[in-house]
Amino acid sequence: MSPNVTNRPLTPADFPAVSRLHATVFGPGRFTRTAYRVREGAPAFSPYCRVAMLGERLIAAVRFTPITVGGEGGALLLGPLAVDPEFAGQGFGKRLISEAMEAARTDGVRLVLLVGDEPYYGRFGFRPVPPGQITLPGPVDPRRLLAAELIPGALARSCGPTAGQRA
Numbered sequence: 001m002s003p004n005v006t007n008r009p010l011t012p013a014d015f016p017a018v019s020r021l022h023a024t025v026f027g028p029g030r031f032t033r034t035a036y037r038v039r040e041g042a043p044a045f046s047p048y049c050r051v052a053m054l055g056e057r058l059i060a061a062v063r064f065t066p067i068t069v070g071g072e073g074g075a076l077l078l079g080p081l082a083v084d085p086e087f088a089g090q091g092f093g094k095r096l097i098s099e100a101m102e103a104a105r106t107d108g109v110r111l112v113l114l115v116g117d118e119p120y121y122g123r124f125g126f127r128p129v130p131p132g133q134i135t136l137p138g139p140v141d142p143r144r145l146l147a148a149e150l151i152p153g154a155l156a157r158s159c160g161p162t163a164g165q166r167a
């Protein structure tokens with residue numbers, strides 16, 4: 001990992017660079033994903049969104065959206081996480097997630113959800129949500145709907161539909 005890369009919170013000035021990174025990494029199909037529908041109803045960013053900078057160049061970004069599950073707050077939806085392909089596999093994704101999850105835990109966030117690969121996200125404590133327990137506003141492969149408890153027992157107490165939490 002380059003010692004010159006620094007992580008910091010996302011700011012509105014980063015939006016154009018983050019959009020370019022998402023277009024590079026995910027392509028045009030990204031707006032049709034179910035997770036995007038959850039984020040549509042929520043503020044553009046939360047205090048847990050972070051970026052990795054190599055000088056002035058944005059090389060990785062992660063978003064966390066405040067959500068409600070079954071009407072209850074205190075939860076986040078992680079994603080998208082994107083690392084510039086030129087810098088993939090060097091620990092930048094891991095570091096962004098670890099820092100943000102630690103901050104969320106400190107703030108008392110109880111649960112983080114995401115739609116993604118368990119082999120990658122399992123290392124941060126993400127496990128598949130029991131099928132049907134939590135729903136998103138669109139189709140999701142149940143094996144890819146993952147949750148990490150920041151407070152023990154939080155997943156068992158979370159069920160129902162997921163929605164972006166308005167400020």
Ligand SMILES: CC(C)(COP(=O)(O)OP(=O)(O)OC[C@H]1O[C@@H](n2cnc3c(N)ncnc32)[C@H](O)[C@@H]1OP(=O)(O)O)[C@@H](O)C(=O)NCCC(=O)NCCS
Nearest residue numbers: 079080081082083088089090091092093094116117119120
């Ligand atoms: C997936 C991604 C976020 C990983 O970030 P990264 O900075 O490249 O990876 P890191 O350096 O944090 O982690 C590397 C480790 O993750 C593993 N890994 C990377 N992608 C993986 C995947 N899809 N499934 C399982 N493991 C994966 C690597 O094998 C490596 O394992 P190791 O630590 O045991 O050697 C990044 O490559 C990326 O942006 N990919 C395209 C977009 C994407 O798929 N985003 C996630 C869904 S929102």
